[in-house]
Amino acid sequence: MTHAAAPATVREFEEKLLEVAASLPKRLKQCADYVAANTDRIAVSTVAEMAEAAGVQPSAFMRFCQIMGFSGYSEMQRLFRENYVGGWPDYSTRLDHLREMGEHSGPRLLAEFVEAGRSSLENLLKSVDPQSLEEAVDLLASANLVHIIGLRRSFPVASYIAYALEKMQVPAMLHSVAGRLDSSAAIRPSDALLAITFSPYSAETLDLVESVRARGVAVVALTDTAVNPLRKMGATILTVSEVDFGAFRSLSATLCVAIALSAAVGARRKV
Amino acid sequence: MTHAAAPATVREFEEKLLEVAASLPKRLKQCADYVAANTDRIAVSTVAEMAEAAGVQPSAFMRFCQIMGFSGYSEMQRLFRENYVGGWPDYSTRLDHLREMGEHSGPRLLAEFVEAGRSSLENLLKSVDPQSLEEAVDLLASANLVHIIGLRRSFPVASYIAYALEKMQVPAMLHSVAGRLDSSAAIRPSDALLAITFSPYSAETLDLVESVRARGVAVVALTDTAVNPLRKMGATILTVSEVDFGAFRSLSATLCVAIALSAAVGARRKV
DNA sequence: AGCAAAATGGAACAGATATTCCAAATGCGT
DNA sequence: ACGCATTTGGAATATCTGTTCCATTTTGCT
DSSP states (O other), X not given: OOOOSOOOSHHHHHHHHHHHXXXXXXXXXXXXXXXXXXXXXXXXXOHXXXXXXXXXXXXXXXXXXXXXXXXSHHHHHHHHHHHSGGGOOOHHHHHHHHHHTTOOOHHHHHHHHHHHHHHHHHHHHHHSOHHHHHXXXXXXXXXXXXXXXXXXXXXXXXXXXXXXXXXXTOOEEEEOOGGGOOOGGGOOTTXXXXXXXXXXXXXXXXXXXXXXXXXXXXXXXXXXXXXXXXXXXXXXXXXXXXXXXXXXXXXXXXXXXXXXXXXXXXXXXXX | OOOSOOOOSHHHHHHHHHHHHTTOOHXXXXXXXXXXHOGXXXXXXXXXXXXXXXXXXXXXXXXXXXXXXXXXXXXXXXXXXXXXXXXXXXXXXXXXXXXXXXTXXXXXXXXXXXXXXXXXXXXXXXXXXXXXXXXXXXXXXXXXSEEEEEOGGGXXXXXXXXXXXXXXXXXXXXXOOGGGOOOGGGOOTTOEEEEEEOSSOOHHHHHHHHHHHHTTOEEEEEESOXXXXXXXXXXXXXXXXXXXXXXXXXXXXHHHHHHHHHHHHHHHHHO
């Protein structure tokens, strides 16, 4: 009873499950039914837990895995663990490998960054909370003037947003720290501030956010982790997790949010 | 070193992380940073995997768990496994779900832009000619000083490249037309110019390219179609076709090339 | 520079988990 | 009802994972 190759994707898994389920004896059928209804639990449960939940012995569940084409539970579990959250085989180590191999050719690097970008985008839909996004759009759309700050590596994003808002005739002002000028006085209570910052957070951005929050100005933050100094300051947080490797941050996902945010604000204003 | 109660919810966990992160030594800080950026992976990874990804020893990661208030990794993992609400429904269904929302809602737009970005990236590997890319890397890596120009919507890309090159200590200069100053005199024959421009091509960029070409300076162009004014001027052309959504250009693919180009130039220089 | 305290790496240990095997039970055809 | 084939339960085993401990290195202070 050597069953063909093990499913390589979740979809294949589901097809195989369906195909196999009909001709299964009682206990194994229980496994199939439970798995069909709780596919997601495979990634985080032990065989013992799965077996008990399905009402069978661990050994029975084991046999089920083999019938599905895997060598055992561990192999089946790996499929679901890897596919969980974009299923990226982490990039920092892959890029490390690239370095070690001395493989610095442009095309090779490009392929890597394309992959990183694609993963970031897939991941994006999970890491951005729709509700926060709507809230952010509301805040920015109802502001008198939208102030934008983003320094260093966030500057490209900030400048893109400034450009997009300008194109849609949304009043916007891009802040920079050129010449150490402090333009925070330009930010009025009826305005809103959009801050873009990623770890390590630049002090200038944090300072600006803190000072305008103290004056009760609404702040939307586009940032990397849910845990960061901006949360404490009462900003509306949009989280974007991006694959980061030293100086090489693929901004794909971040820019995507930036565009969507700009477009939504523009659309809301027009109505 | 018994720290208070262990966090009982993910939110509590994040708060604790934030609170604790500041006063942590190097290796433990690495753990905190990695966890902050990949909280979701705790549920499906082993200590060994987490430790390696964070770049520390398993024992260091263990200590981190204890500082967070757990008895060990297993207890910390339990929190995330219990709160685990599968990566399912997966990417495509999630996308569909977002699409069902109101016409101009933020999430809806985000879904569209993610799609646009993804297809752009998919096309990218086909539209960029490996040979031209290598040639571009050569030119820029052997230049004395790399000049970068990109205006309006290309400005974010230009500023990103300037930032990346700076980070890698490649001598670079970002040109802008602020104040109508003409800094073309700064471009010497042994330098190279990287021009980023998309239809409609901005006159300032074309002018600059023309004037430096007349002086025999190497020019690399990051642009959209193979047929454009820059080709005639003898520039090395990198073509990026980007999928637009509405009036907005998703810069995903363009930025991807920009990163790869910068990284390759940086790597080439170091050798 | 010299000392004490803190942090770190690595290997040894303990515990849990997956996996296998075989005896007992069940179903099925004659 | 009998015997054969299939299925099942449960305990024994092998492997993998978490955890701890201690020698070594690093850091901070006088």
